[in-house]
Every structure is written in structure tokens, then in C-alpha cells.
């Protein structure tokens with residue numbers, strides 16, 4: 707039976723460290739602020755945003771929610787981002803995705819000042835990361851790497867198979883693993899014989915949004931299995947991994963919930979402090 711990687715506990719450890727840093731800065735009158743922009747009333751988004759705000763509160767970050775109606779124009783949203791870019795009190799800006807279809811996510815992401823881009827989604831930051839200049843990495847892959855480190859899962863020289871090629875998770879995950887000296891295979895919806903590839907993996911990261919896609923037949927005994935999936939099935943949260951059948955085979959596995967999700971939120975806090983320090987020339 708696999709070791710269960712307790713994302714919630716690791717996230718709590720990261721949050722504790724962030725709390726210690728914000729407390730130290732508070733003593734010198736410095737307060738970091740995360741601003742979340744939510745457009746519309748997508749129920750899942752509202753839950754995630756509430757989670758982020760609660761966590762920000764806990765770690766001593768000022769947090770502001772800008773909630774705009776679902777029919778807000780792209781221009782109004784862009785003007786709001788311009789205002790936040792210019793606000794010297796704001797350290798991090800997160801525009802919750804997905805956005806309504808009448809708004810271009812790419813245009814919005816590019817409008818966020820790169821030095822306030824806590825998600826690491828801006829092409830400037832993605833590009834820097836691509837060439838090995840360390841910018842802020844997207845929170846989900848960053849949280850997974852942080853978990854590997856804290857759980858002493860050494861990725862150097864290992865074969866890591868990432869399933870999913872989004873700009874938010876799959877692509878940056880592959881880049882981070884590569885930077886940490888893993889041998890990386892990036893799979894996606896058009897990959898032929900996925901199971902044959904994942905069966906050769908020492909580490910599998912599933913980030914496709916298909917409940918139960920990764921089965922026992924996809925996993926080599928002893929492999930580390932990381933489940934990024936957040937699928938709501940009959941009101942229940944399910945990952946991309948068929949946990950019940952994979953857990954007995956894997957060497958280590960993340961649960962859903964309580965795995966990657968809390969790590970993502972914790973890294974958002976860590977990234978906010980990092981950007982706040984960089985912008986204020988603090989170490």
C-alpha cells in the first residue's frame with residue numbers, strides 16, 4: 707500500500723513558514739497584500755476563492771477580493787487590472803480562471819504587471835522560467851515540487867511522465883521536473899497508448915480533468931502518483947486517478963481532496979511574499 711502524501715499537512719507547514727515571515731515584516735510595518743479578482747458567480751470558483759482568502763488571512767496577508775459581475779466588459783476588467791498594477795499597496799494580483807467566454811484570458815493575463823503576477827502565468831514569467839531565469843512558477847507545479855522536496859522524493863534522473871499540457875499545470879510541471887534533472891515525457895489527449903508510457907514512469911503527474919483516467923494498468927509498482935484532477939462527479943470531488951485501485955500498487959500517492967489543492971493555495975501565499983519582497987527590495 708502506497709504512502710499517502712498528505713498535501714494538507716505539507717501546506718500547513720508552508721503556511722506556518724509564510725506566517726513567520728509576515729510576522730517578522732509586520733514588526734517593521736510592512737504588510738503584503740494579495741488581491742483576487744473574481745468575475746461572475748461560478749460556484750467552484752467561489753469556493754476556491756474563499757479558500758484562498760481564508761488562507762491569506764491565516765498567514766497574515768492582507769487580502770482584497772474584487773468581485774465583478776459575469777457580464778462585465780473586458781475593458782472594465784482591464785481598467786481594474788491597470789488600477790491594481792499602479793496601487794503600491796498591492797503585491798500580488800490573481801485573476802481567477804476561467805473567465806467568461808466574452809473575455810480573452812490571454813489579453814487579461816498579459817495586462818497584469820509581471821512583478822505582481824502571483825500565478826506565474828504572464829508570458830514574461832513563463833519565458834523567464836523556460837530559459838532558466840527563476841521567475842515565479844505557477845502555484846500547482848510549484849507546490850508539487852515543494853512536496854517532492856519535503857517528502858524526500860528525489861526526481862533527478864527519474865522518468866517523470868506528465869499527463870496534460872495546459873499552460874497552468876502540464877507544461878510548467880514538465881519544465882520544473884526537467885530543471886530538477888528528471889527525464890520528462892509530456893503526454894496529452896492525442897498520445898497513443900498512454901498506459902504503455904505511464905507504466906515506464908517512476909513519477910506520474912495526472913493533470914487532464916478526466917475522472918479516473920489513470921488506472922492500475924497505467925502504474926508501475928512503487929511509482930509516485932500525483933493527482934492534480936479536480937473533477938466534480940455527482941457532487942463528489944474526484945481526481946484523475948482511480949485512487950482505490952492505484953493506491954495498493956503505487957509507492958506514494960496524493961489524495962483528492964487533501965493533496966495538490968491545498969499545496970496550490972499554500973504556494974500562492976509563498977509567491978505573494980516573494981513578489982512583495984522583490985518589489986520592495988527586501989530579502
Ligand SMILES: Nc1nc(=O)c2c([nH]1)NC[C@@H]1CN(c3ccc(C(=O)N[C@@H](CCC(=O)O)C(=O)O)cc3)C=[N+]21
Nearest residue numbers: 753754800801802803804825963964965967968970971
Ligand atoms: N488564476 C488562477 N489561479 C489558480 O491557481 C486557479 C485558478 N485561477 N482557477 C481555478 C484553479 C483551481 N485551483 C484550486 C486551488 C485549490 C483547490 C483546493 O484547495 N482543493 C481542495 C478541495 C476544495 C473542495 O472541496 O472543493 C483539495 O483538493 O483538498 C482546488 C483548486 C486554483 N486554480
